[in-house]
Amino acid sequence: MRFGTLAEWLAWQESLHPKAIDLGLGRVSRVLAGMGLPPSLPYTISVGGTNGKGSCVAMLDSILRAAGYRVGTYTSPHILRYNERICIDGAPVDDARIMRAFERIEAARGDTSLSFFEFGTLAALEIFSSAGLDIQILEVGLGGRLDAVNIVDAQIALIASIDIDHQEWLGDTREAIGREKAGIFRRQRPAVLGDPDAPASVLAVAEEKGARLARQGVDFGFALEGDRWSWWGHGGRHEGLPPPAIPGEHQYLNAAAVLQCLAQAHAALPVSRDALERGLREVRLAGRFQYFPGEIPVLLDVAHNPQSVRVLAGHLRRHFPGRRVHAVFSVMRDKDIPGILAPIQPLIDHWYLAPLSLSRAATPEELTEILHNAGIDRVESGFADAAVACLTARARAVPGDLLLVFGSFFLVSDYLAQVAGQGG
DSSP states (O other): OOOSSHHHHHHHHHHHSSOSOOOOSHHHHHHHHHHTOOSSOOEEEEEEOSSSHHHHHHHHHHHHHHTTOOEEEEOSSOSSOGGGGEEETTEEOOHHHHHHHHHHHHHHHTTOOOOHHHHHHHHHHHHHHTTTOSEEEEEOOSSSTTSGGGGSOOSEEEEOOOOSOOHHHHOSSHHHHHHHHGGGOOTTSEEEEOOTTOOHHHHHHHHHHTOEEEEBTTTBEEEEETTEEEEEETTEEEEEEOOOSSOSTTHHHHHHHHHHHHHHTTTTSOOOHHHHHHHHHHOOOTTSSEEEOSSSOEEEEOOOSHHHHHHHHHHHHHHSTTOOEEEEEEOBTTSOHHHHHHHHGGGOSEEEEOOOSOTTBOOHHHHHHHHHHTTOOOEEOOOSSHHHHHHHHHHHOOTTOEEEEEEOHHHHHHIIIIISOOOO
């Protein structure tokens, strides 16, 4: 074997390809063909969008496993360990199995250079091909049309939401980004659109491809009924459903789209009412409105674009009104940072800028300037690492305050690993 540990494999992959993000299906398709995987893949749902992808994958996985199916999920990025990206029946695949998949990819690729994400995608497909799955759920990494996950012809494609993000690769408008994300639709196959205000480009692509599109608020939807909710759509109606266990009112949009996917898959993978309820109650997902109670309660969220931060701001207003909020923040420099700050700025009393050890991350100095230009002056920086920033913020808070840690996945990961003591 080329390397003896998973960490060595991953470090090598990060340096192998000249670009960290290099969209296109040619390289990964050539290597997949050389790997000689079985021609028949498990039933597949591909999940794309700007926000909500991880939540939709988690709900699909939880409900289908509650129904007794053997489920594989491929997601990115991870929070604590790389293995979280490739799970079978809710459990991360172990190092040895991932390394064997990497070895098979390396033997098949010849002189074809692969990105870090492409290696991971091929590894997931190789592992799932021999795992005896009933279904695999694949989260699109970036965009859709040219994302490595799109080499698989999924039976159902789901787009959770569409907003401005990754403009360097996808375009500067929702119309341009929507067209890229709709590239996961397939001719004469079901496509589910969870965004009730999707750009026209998504509808145009669905029509061009002849996809059987179901739209939130048009072909399916939901209604809140006290502490329960109802769903209607292709496949009937469900009354009195328990709320999804992932916090946030926006999760009803994701859950409604998930139920529409399950309705479309019913002939192949029927799900009982009991499994549906149990899956909604038992679903878990780290870093999405993740709450730690205590004298100084902590809220974690990976909101890192304007749409997701608007949702986070709404959550703070509804559930923490009048609280003084100490925010630990960091994000990649390629994000719309002024757009991220605008909706949440009025709710934050004090900012703590956490350094991250990635070249893509905005430095605290860069963030300080952006916050200053936005009229934000209660800002601290100069911390040795993210953990010190979080501990400082917690020490400055008093009972009744809230510590908010939000932005990059890497920041939330650092909090869970170094402050909450969850390892990784």
